[in-house]
Amino acid sequence: MAQSSKLKSQFHLFTQRRFLPFFVTQFLGALNDNLFKNALLVIVVSTAVAGSDSSTNFTTNFAVGLFILPFFLFSTTAGQLADTYDKAMLMRRVKFAEIFIMLAGSYALMTLNFNFMLVILFLLGTQSAFFGPAKYSLIPQHLNDDELLAGNAQISMGTFGSILLGTLIGGWMVTLENGITMLSGLIVLVSLIGWLTSREIPEAPSENPGQKLRLNPFTETAANFGMARENRTVFYCILAISWFWLYGGCFLTQVPNYTVTVLNGHPRLISILLGAFIVGVAIGSLLCNRLSRGAIEPGIVPIGALGLSIFAFDLSFTSIAYQQAHMSLSEVMPGAFLSLSGGIHILIDLIMIGMFGGFFIVPLNSMVQQRTAGNNRARVLSVNAIINAAFMVGGSLLGMFFLSFLGWSIMDFFITVAIMNIIVVGVIFVRVPEFFSRFVLWSSSRFKFLSNR
Numbered sequence: 472m473a474q475s476s477k478l479k480s481q482f483h484l485f486t487q488r489r490f491l492p493f494f495v496t497q498f499l500g501a502l503n504d505n506l507f508k509n510a511l512l513v514i515v516v517s518t519a520v521a522g523s524d525s526s527t528n529f530t531t532n533f534a535v536g537l538f539i540l541p542f543f544l545f546s547t548t549a550g551q552l553a554d555t556y557d558k559a560m561l562m563r564r565v566k567f568a569e570i571f572i573m574l575a576g577s578y579a580l581m582t583l584n585f586n587f588m589l590v591i592l593f594l595l596g597t598q599s600a601f602f603g604p605a606k607y608s609l610i611p612q613h614l615n616d617d618e619l620l621a622g623n624a625q626i627s628m629g630t631f632g633s634i635l636l637g638t639l640i641g642g643w644m645v646t647l648e649n650g651i652t653m654l655s656g657l658i659v660l661v662s663l664i665g666w667l668t669s670r671e672i673p674e675a676p677s678e679n680p681g682q683k684l685r686l687n688p689f690t691e692t693a694a695n696f697g698m699a700r701e702n703r704t705v706f707y708c709i710l711a712i713s714w715f716w717l718y719g720g721c722f723l724t725q726v727p728n729y730t731v732t733v734l735n736g737h738p739r740l741i742s743i744l745l746g747a748f749i750v751g752v753a754i755g756s757l758l759c760n761r762l763s764r765g766a767i768e769p770g771i772v773p774i775g776a777l778g779l780s781i782f783a784f785d786l787s788f789t790s791i792a793y794q795q796a797h798m799s800l801s802e803v804m805p806g807a808f809l810s811l812s813g814g815i816h817i818l819i820d821l822i823m824i825g826m827f828g829g830f831f832i833v834p835l836n837s838m839v840q841q842r843t844a845g846n847n848r849a850r851v852l853s854v855n856a857i858i859n860a861a862f863m864v865g866g867s868l869l870g871m872f873f874l875s876f877l878g879w880s881i882m883d884f885f886i887t888v889a890i891m892n893i894i895v896v897g898v899i900f901v902r903v904p905e906f907f908s909r910f911v912l913w914s915s916s917r918f919k920f921l922s923n924r
Contacts, residue, residue, distance in 0.1 A: 561601070639742055705838070
């Protein structure tokens with residue numbers, strides 16, 4: 472363990488071998504996932520692979536579902552492996568497997584073999600399912616308690632940054648002449664670099680020497696859920712984390728349709744709005760460390776929850792006003808959008824939703840890691856992965872129910888989800904009073920600090 476970092480910038484971790492190779496490895500892994508996934512989705516939409524509009528919608532949702540499915544199937548086994556063997560070794564093996572997956576993926580892209588692309592997407596989801604428990608359980612093993620929040624903030628920033636880059640680059644490259652060839656080479660190169668950086672991650676030995684691997688996924692999943700429920704706060708933190716992924720998914724999934732049908736925007740505007748949300752999450756993640764002075768502060772979580780709803784309401788009402796004022800316009804380009812009344816306001820709302828999302832998610836992830844025993848941490852985190860995946864699927868079903876079955880507008884849907892957020896997190900905070908009590912203490916300490924300045 473390194474010396475205390477209370478007085479250091481959170482970015483000092485990037486100078487540490489126990490953190491930097493790990494950060495780069497996970498960043499490149501998430502980047503590759505999104506490069507391939509978004510390239511596949513653009514190919515589906517822009518070619519005759521899927522045929523009609525209805526089959527295109529089915530195929531794109533089926534592809535996303537294929538990526539999520541392995542988290543249900545393999546997270547339990549992945550958690551066991553990470554609690555039984557050296558986590559750094561497991562990460563190196565997963566990254567080595569990624570090289571071969573991406574070689575096969577490059578072949579699928581080059582030949583435009585859509586069915587093979589779906590197989591590769593499933594394999595990438597499988598790789599991510601095995602990588603996740605090792606990744607999150609390794610963080611508290613290599614960082615001090617007073618570095619844990621900063622470490623999670625950097626990982627959150629890196630993950631969302633890689634999602635943004637993968638979304639933009641993957642979708643853009645396949646539209647270029649020879650772009651598929653360039654992308655095919657890029658994903659193989661990124662996987663090779665990721666494997667090389669994984670070799671620099673310091674060892675993270677198991678805290679369960681001699682533990683035997685049990686392969687029955689049903690009994691083990693039940694046992695893991697039992698472990699997660701042993702600590703009431705940890706279990707409700709997992710539920711809150713999963714709710715955030717549902718909440719964020721409800722917004723991000725609708726951004727393309729929202730951009731075109733509500734804002735009358737050109738498709739290029741979609742990337743700008745997605746980028747605003749993701750940049751907001753990165754900013755909020757980094758600000759967490761400053762707001763809590765490097766400590767894991769549960770009192771920031773209610774602030775994040777409240778901000779998520781407030782700015783979702785504001786986004787909805789601002790968008791309605793924008794739509795009424797500019798209904799005669801069509802295919803508004805990004806530059807023109809920012810010059811129209813309400814344009815910058817909408818962009819700021821998306822940034823703020825992302826920022827308060829960062830306030831919400833980073834302390835929760837840190838609390839789960841800190842308050843779970845090291846000898847079963849990965850298995851508890853595998854429960855987190857399973858519930859996360861279930862909630863993400865739930866978010867998709869929620870959108871289908873309100874928008875397709877009930878025929879509601881996107882703005883009605885956003886307002887409904889914002890109200891649901893208040894109810895869901897309110898119940899969680901009542902069940903775990905620590906969030907409110909810590910919020911009161913944090914607020915009073917900040918008020919005294921500001922009063923004395």
